[in-house]
Structure formats: structure tokens, C-alpha cells
Amino acid sequence: MPEKVAENFTLIKFSTNTIHMQPVLSLQAISKRYGNIQALNSISFDVPEGSVFGILGPNGSGKTTMLGIILDILRADAGSFSWFGTSPSAESRKKIGALLETPNFYHYLSATDNLNITQAISGRGSTPEIESVLETVNLAQRKYSKFSTYSLGMKQRLAIAGTLLGNPNVLVFDEPTNGLDPVGIAEIRQLIKDLAKQGKTIIMASHLLDEVEKVCTHVAILKKGVLLTAGAVDEVLTNEDIVEISASDLTGLEIIIKEFNGVTNVKQDGNHLHVFFPINTANLEEINRYCFSKDITLSQLTLKRKSLESKFFELTNN
Amino acid sequence: MVSLLKTEWLKVKKYNTFWILSLLYIVSIWGLNYIVYNVQQNIYDKKKTGGVVNMIIGNPPYAFPKVWHMTAYVSSFLLFMPGLLMIISITNEYSYKTHRQNIIDGWSRTQFITAKQLLTIIIAIVSTAAVFLSALSFGFMEGSETLSFDNLEYILYFFLQTLSYTSLALLFGVVLKRSGIAIGVYFLYTVVIENVVSGLLNHYADYSGRYLPLKSVDNLIPFPVFENMTRQFLKQPNFSVQLTLSLIYLALYYYATKRKFETDDL
Structure with missing residues (x-):
């Protein structure tokens, strides 16, 4: 084992x-x-x-x-x-x-x-x-x-x-x-x-x-x-940036955000999405403008630093 | 070496169990001899036996110079006690995990176990001193002869014997680690097991039981009375073989103890 x-x-x-x-x-x-x-x-x-x-x-x-x-x-x-x-x-x-x-x-x-x-x-x-x-x-x-x-x-x-x-x-x-x-x-x-x-x-x-x-x-x-x-x-702790976003049309949002430049991964977490970027590359204004241009209005947009706890669970749960 | 002993002293200085047992042990050395001394007094009582005993056995065993031999022999029945003190000293370290802390704090493993091995020598020296003083007091109490240091070598053999018991006890402690099992196994081995095995070997294998670890050192101090008679009936041990074997066993206890402690996970 x-x-x-x-x-x-x-x-x-x-x-x-x-x-x-x-x-x-x-x-x-x-x-x-x-x-x-x-x-x-x-x-x-x-x-x-x-x-x-x-x-x-x-x-x-x-x-x-x-x-x-x-x-x-x-x-x-x-x-x-x-x-x-x-x-x-x-x-x-x-x-x-x-x-x-x-x-x-x-x-x-x-x-x-x-x-x-x-x-x-x-x-x-x-x-x-x-x-x-x-x-x-x-x-x-x-x-x-x-x-x-x-x-x-x-x-x-x-x-x-x-x-x-x-x-x-x-x-x-x-x-x-x-x-x-x-x-x-x-x-x-x-x-x-x-x-x-x-x-x-x-x-x-x-x-x-x-x-x-x-x-x-x-x-x-x-x-x-x-x-x-x-x-x-x-x-x-911060080998990547995580941006938490949500919108009324979560499925639509997921489809378009995957095509956004620099995104490495997207995960759904409850009624919002976690979007992963390489460290220090997430630009919230760009994301907002991009989504709006694709006819999706964001109801939430935050840059999350990963806490040690989530990192720890992520590492040890694999 | 002095600093090792100084630290060992700090460990036992205020340890009441150790001092109470030591004191009782030393008093018991005198006490056990006093019991045997009283038996001797009764046998040699002139009014009852009219000197016949004197003719058969010779001078009373508690008279000089026989008293050194006699006291060493009788006292050797208490040798599980110094071993017990040694087991307590080492297994306490294991149960408090202070053997770990001593190493963490900067002793090498060799220093730790050397300090304990020095303690086996100290305990043997103190035991021997107690036996020497008891023998002296009984020699004077008997008063049949003037002070004589003939036979004093038996006190030296007693030292060697005590050292063998304390170092074997230390080995048991280092191998078994937990006090209860170490004390039980040590006690049964010294008092029962080796005597039984020795008896069987003596009976079926031409007296080879006398070459067992503790028997070889025990035989340095043979039964002190009726020597002429036992010499006729039993095949006598060869003294230099017994002495050499005792020293080899002692070296083995020290080596095994040191090696075990130096290579183990603590």
C-alpha cells in the first residue's frame, strides 16, 4: 500500500x-x-x-x-x-x-x-x-x-x-x-x-x-x-491564483470561462465556480469584461488566496 | 566518567524507593548472617553437645578466618536484591522515556549505557563493603580467635559474584525494557530456572551445570562447611576454569548490553 x-x-x-x-x-x-x-x-x-x-x-x-x-x-x-x-x-x-x-x-x-x-x-x-x-x-x-x-x-x-x-x-x-x-x-x-x-x-x-x-x-x-x-x-500556499465566480447561468458560465486566456482548471463548488490561473496572472477586470462580452453578468467575482487548510486537504486527499 | 556518575547521582539522590530497598538490603545482609550465626551458636553450645561438634566440623564457621568465607556464602542468597535495584534503575528510564531525553539532551548512547554499567560496579562495591563489615562484626562476636585476614579472597569473589548479578540484571532490563517482566524473569532465572537446569545437567551430563552463567561465579564460593566430606563425594569444580568462565560471562553481559542499547530504536 x-x-x-x-x-x-x-x-x-x-x-x-x-x-x-x-x-x-x-x-x-x-x-x-x-x-x-x-x-x-x-x-x-x-x-x-x-x-x-x-x-x-x-x-x-x-x-x-x-x-x-x-x-x-x-x-x-x-x-x-x-x-x-x-x-x-x-x-x-x-x-x-x-x-x-x-x-x-x-x-x-x-x-x-x-x-x-x-x-x-x-x-x-x-x-x-x-x-x-x-x-x-x-x-x-x-x-x-x-x-x-x-x-x-x-x-x-x-x-x-x-x-x-x-x-x-x-x-x-x-x-x-x-x-x-x-x-x-x-x-x-x-x-x-x-x-x-x-x-x-x-x-x-x-x-x-x-x-x-x-x-x-x-x-x-x-x-x-x-x-x-x-x-x-x-x-x-499560493502556487496558483483561484478566482471564485458565479452567475445565474452557471453551466453557460462554465463553458465560456474554460476558453478564457490563461485558465488552467475550472471546478464547480456549490453554486459558484473556482477558476484556476498560474500564480499572479488572474486579472479580475479582464474576466469581468470577457464574461460581459459573452452576455453573462457575474453576480460574484473574488480572488481567493488558498488557505493552508485547503492546500493540505487537497494534497493529502489524493 | 566522573560527570556520568555525577548525573547518575542526580537521578537517584532523591529516589526514595531506591534508598529504602538499599537500606533494607544492607540490613538484611547482616540480619541473614545473624540468623545463621544463631543456629551455629546453638549447635556449638558446649552444655548440650560437649564439644563433639567441634571435633566433627572443626572451628565454628563464624570464627576468624573462616568467617570471610561463611559470610560471603550466606550473603550470596540475597543477590537478587542488587539485581533488583539495577533493574529498577534502568526500567525507570524506559517507562519515563528519560533514556530518550538523555540522548536528545546530548549524551551519546555509549555514555548513557556506560553510566548504567558504572552503577553496576558501584552497587557491587557497596554490597561487598557491607559483607566485609558484617563478616568483621561476626568474627569479633564469635571471639574465638584473633583477627585474621586469611580467606579474605572470598570477599573479592563476592564482589565478582555481585557484579555478575547486577550486570546480568542490567542486560535483562535493556532487553525486556518493562519493569514488571524484567523483574519477574530475572527473579525466576536466578532463583529457580538456572538452578533447575544446572541440577539436570549435573545429573545427566557429567556435572556440566556448573558452567552455566551464574553457577560458574556461584561456585567460586562453595558451601563452607563439611568441605572434607563433600570433596570425597562430589566431583569438585576446577577453580581456575570457574574463574575464567565467570570473567568471560561478565564480559559478555557488558558487551551484549552495550551493543543492544547502541543499536536499538529507543
Whole structure:
């Protein structure tokens, strides 16, 4: 099954406007199989420095497997990856603050004691800094309570605090807002935006389109282990213009609009038509004049930017 | 290496379960020996037996210098405990997924597993120290002879034996990952399974049961009483073969544990 899916898609090569810069992370043809399930199928892309790179995909699409591989938790069956242009090592991981899947801490230790261990292993941060990252995630009041007494949201905050320790330049977040209440979600999104403003590179896996759309500069979309597309958000989002039109005679409109210059596709959606043009070529005045000249008066004429959501469904529903 | 141990210390420092079990284990080393010591006192009671026992068995086993051998032998019945501590230490990491986080935070897989292997040595050192001090106290309590360090090599064999048990426990933990099953399998293997297999092999295959992993190290400290008699009836193990085998098995546990952790999906 997964192989068939793989054949149906041509991998869209990541186009970058930052070619001159060394990518923070580069994946080359990473594959991973669990028994007869192909979890990742020859995944390649680069994460440019300073980007907020969203990895988007439905549940079970291979997001966490991919992050597990780049963090040396899982072994790839084939392919390679590099951090900062060098082959991956424990030393390169020390420069990365990462949270994978769930908050992983010693249940019988407090927040402070847990972060002391993070600090001892990574060499990132210091005792006063442990205090300050706990302030950042609003956990300072409960810093002496055992991890086992925390709510899911508090555990998630502690995990984020752990990644911030020592102010690393690269952060990896797997579902960072998982388990948080709406206020917490807003806070973490703001935090990610602030970190991005400081020039940090953030790699973030999510199944929440809205989240990716709000904070990411780049996006890679995964489905059943296949990379559907990767690139800057505005490139991925708007690789075509869509014009929504309608008229009382919808059938007549469809016939004449197909002959209009530059139209690539026409789809009926309820009681209006979606007319597709190559990016930045749709001219609404021309369309209006053309239809009027063919004796059809438009009752609606709007240029729609495609939302990430519709793009996502379009890509993943095939 | 110091930083690995320092981090391992941060992990157990405030872990009550670990300290309660360790304390009970150390008290039990003394306690179990005290029970056997009391039995010995009753047998050697001059009023009842009039020194006959002394003629048959020789000096009381808890007197110097025999006490080193005796205490090491009796204490070895508690060796599932240091193994249990080791299993708790490794399977906790799996259930909290902190083995993942430690790697993510910047330890290499080798560093993680080396820290645990160092812990097997620390636990063995502490156990051995407890046995040494217990032996010393019983030697003095018995008071029949002055302090003697003859037979002290048995304390060293006890160290080797404890190390074999803790490293085998670590291997079980790394392979089985979940605490319940690891503890169950380890306990049954050390207490029942190997003894049964060994008994069968001894009976049907010319005493080859003594070459099993734990039996080879157990045999470094043979039953300390009636030695002359057992020597006549049983085919005695060859000491240097047993010692060499024990060291080979120990090396195998370390190698297998390291290799498993370094190549696994975590």
C-alpha cells in the first residue's frame, strides 16, 4: 500500500531563496520501515537557518519518526542527515533544545531537579538560568513540586522550559501545544514567535494547520511517510491564483470561462465556480469584461488566496 | 566518567524507593548472617553437645578466618536484591522515556549505557563493603580467635559474584525494557530456572551445570562447611576454569548490553 502511494506522488523539490546559507539541518533520502509499514519513504529537505519550519501531516504520517531519527532516538534504514553541515553527533545535539512526543522527566523529581539533570547532560544553562526558564513558562510557583503531581499542560511547559535552557539557537518541538489550555496555547505560540524574532531556527511538528499557518515561515507536508511538498509557506500556499465566480447561468458560465486566456482548471463548488490561473496572472477586470462580452453578468467575482487548510486537504486527499 | 556518575547521582539522590530497598538490603545482609550465626551458636553450645561438634566440623564457621568465607556464602542468597535495584534503575528510564531525553539532551548512547554499567560496579562495591563489615562484626562476636585476614579472597569473589548479578540484571532490563517482566524473569532465572537446569545437567551430563552463567561465579564460593566430606563425594569444580568462565560471562553481559542499547530504536 505505502509503495503505491509513493508512486502517485512526484516529490516536489524544496526550492529555497537561502541557497547561499548553510542549512541548519539537511535530510537526504531518509527511509524507515517498521515491519511491513513504510514509515518514511526517501525524505529529503533542508531547513534554512532562521526559519520556523513546520512539519505538517495527519496522525501517523511519520512526523515523530522523522524527528526521532534526526535526534538519534531511532535508526534510519537508509539515507543520511546532517546538523550544521556536519555528520550528527552527541556534540551537535547539545546545541539543540528538543522536545519529542511527550514530556520525558523523572516522575519522582521536582521541576528544578529535573532541569538540573538536563543541565548536567547538555552543559546548557546554569542554576540561575533554570529559575528564569521556569519563569518564562509560568512554572516558577510549582518548581519544587514533583513532576508526577503536574497536569499535562504543566508537564508540557516543563518540557518547553528544558528546551530553552542555555538559549540554544536551534529548537525542535513535537506538538508543542499538546495538552495546553487555550491561554497556554496562545502563550506558547507567542513564545515561538518571539524566539523566531531572535533569529532562532525552530523545527516544529504539528497536525494543527492553523498553528503552522500562524507561526511558520516554511512548511513540509508529510502523508504516510511520503513528503508531498516542502518550501516557504507563501510558495507552498499560493502556487496558483483561484478566482471564485458565479452567475445565474452557471453551466453557460462554465463553458465560456474554460476558453478564457490563461485558465488552467475550472471546478464547480456549490453554486459558484473556482477558476484556476498560474500564480499572479488572474486579472479580475479582464474576466469581468470577457464574461460581459459573452452576455453573462457575474453576480460574484473574488480572488481567493488558498488557505493552508485547503492546500493540505487537497494534497493529502489524493 | 566522573560527570556520568555525577548525573547518575542526580537521578537517584532523591529516589526514595531506591534508598529504602538499599537500606533494607544492607540490613538484611547482616540480619541473614545473624540468623545463621544463631543456629551455629546453638549447635556449638558446649552444655548440650560437649564439644563433639567441634571435633566433627572443626572451628565454628563464624570464627576468624573462616568467617570471610561463611559470610560471603550466606550473603550470596540475597543477590537478587542488587539485581533488583539495577533493574529498577534502568526500567525507570524506559517507562519515563528519560533514556530518550538523555540522548536528545546530548549524551551519546555509549555514555548513557556506560553510566548504567558504572552503577553496576558501584552497587557491587557497596554490597561487598557491607559483607566485609558484617563478616568483621561476626568474627569479633564469635571471639574465638584473633583477627585474621586469611580467606579474605572470598570477599573479592563476592564482589565478582555481585557484579555478575547486577550486570546480568542490567542486560535483562535493556532487553525486556518493562519493569514488571524484567523483574519477574530475572527473579525466576536466578532463583529457580538456572538452578533447575544446572541440577539436570549435573545429573545427566557429567556435572556440566556448573558452567552455566551464574553457577560458574556461584561456585567460586562453595558451601563452607563439611568441605572434607563433600570433596570425597562430589566431583569438585576446577577453580581456575570457574574463574575464567565467570570473567568471560561478565564480559559478555557488558558487551551484549552495550551493543543492544547502541543499536536499538529507543
